[in-house]
Amino acid sequence: MPGVGETFSNPFTESRVAKHPVTTLDYLTEYAFAREALIAGVFVATAAALLSTVVVLKRLAFVGQGISHSAFAGIGLAVLIGLSGIWSEVLILASCFAAAMVIGSMGRVRGGGDDTAIGIVLAGAMGLGFLLLSLRQPLRRYEWYEQWLAAMDAPAPIGLESILFGSLMTVGPEGVGLSIVLAGVIVAALWWWRRPMLLYVFDETVARSAGVPVARLRLLLLLMLAGVVAVGMKLAGVVLISALLVIPGAIGLQFCRRLGPTLLVSWAAAMAGVTGGIVLSLELEQFKLTPGATIVIVLIALYALAAWFGRYTSGRGQSPHG
């Protein structure tokens, strides 16, 4: 993994560009990091696509932003302590879960609302993350800290650009394992709670009056969002992962009028966005494009196409109530 402060550099770039314009398939067969990124991407896209329809309908896009930015605090703490591998992932996941729970509980506090809670959590987590990241270098002057890092077998931390905009090289086998578990848990949870979740998403007031545990469903939803953010941020970055939680659902809802097709189109869009973004990142590596940026560009292109197509279908979803 590249170290903190190091410029993002791909050790394969020079040899590859020097040889010939190699295709992505060469990368996938030759290098484990590319395979891992693609496999993790497929599973993260599956989980994100299913949630994105709910995110769009419940207007939770800003919540996704709040949770994704709070991963930064977890990364900062992991870097400062010198955690690596699965423990680093667990800490990032914990920070996203904590943010989800704070946002969930603050939304009910008097005088607060979701957007207020998210604004506070987002700014606070970003500030804390930068503070913790900045502390590592000055602390290295102290012998006890060096000894601590040595005892922890601390790796060189990830570059800032990779944290913010993603990197194919930071996914690793842990990322693949976590993405498979995450997708499995989210698919199972959404299937198990599909009936109360559907009523909660469509009509929260009636859901509450029918005895549906609305507060618990909301927390479950936030925790699932936190899971996607924590696992997917290595690929798409802290700043851009929330796009994966919004754009696929928005594409599906552009021109589908049934739940099944909407979920299917959202899933296909997420898969196209992630795999297309990874391929673009690999093919155009001489431009050093981060996968987060290429994934978002592909998704936005698909959204524009869907919006254009949607204009030619009948005016759906316009409530007579305005």
Add this chain to the structure above:
Amino acid sequence: MSFRYNPAVPVLESIQLTVPAGSRLGIFGPNGGGKSTMLKLILGLLEPEQGSIRVFGQSPARAARQGWVGYLPQRSEAVWQAPLTVRQVAAMQAQQHVEPWRSLPADLARSIDDMLDLVGMRHLADRPIGELSGGQQQRVFIARALAARPRLLIFDEPTVGIDAEGRDRFGRLLNTIHKTLKMTLLLVSHDLRVIMDGCDAVAVLSQTLHLHGSAEGVTPEVLAEVFHHDIVGHDRSGGQSRPSAGLSSTE
């Protein structure tokens, strides 16, 4: 039972009311008189400050969990952009008690279609909910509540924004529901005509219960008392009331 949001301003005071099972009660009163608050208390969304509420002998929250209560709110917060058909929306509440690993039982699916039939919406069962008019959506929501086979069905201001023809159609539907399903109906409205058309008894509510009996008991004196109370109450708390809106609908 009494309730207040703010310690200084009582919303409901010393309310004592029994609704016999299978009857139809209309709750009438001015805006700000506590009608919607009373519904929230019956639904278990709020807790009384003093006293208690029992729904078929159980706490409101327990009755809601048992699926005994159907509710049609005044302003629907439904997400119209949701890619759902009329049939899917009608099934939403009834299927809450089906185990997650089971598909929808055939008799329940039939019952949902029957309820759509009852409200005259079966022919639109496969249409997206967002494509329906306001009146049609309201009938689908009634079918959704009925399909869950509640013992008590609560309507909060069901005729707001509906024209005279729609109001008459709603009155006929209410009578059909009562005749066919024999459930207890609670109808909150500031429109006395709707209550007189569809209910056996009326409770006049403005902070406290002014009358509980037949609709003929709602005399001009009772109305004057209730709406005067409304004016005084609102003047005390900031003077934003428009009592004439409530009165004009009863004239």
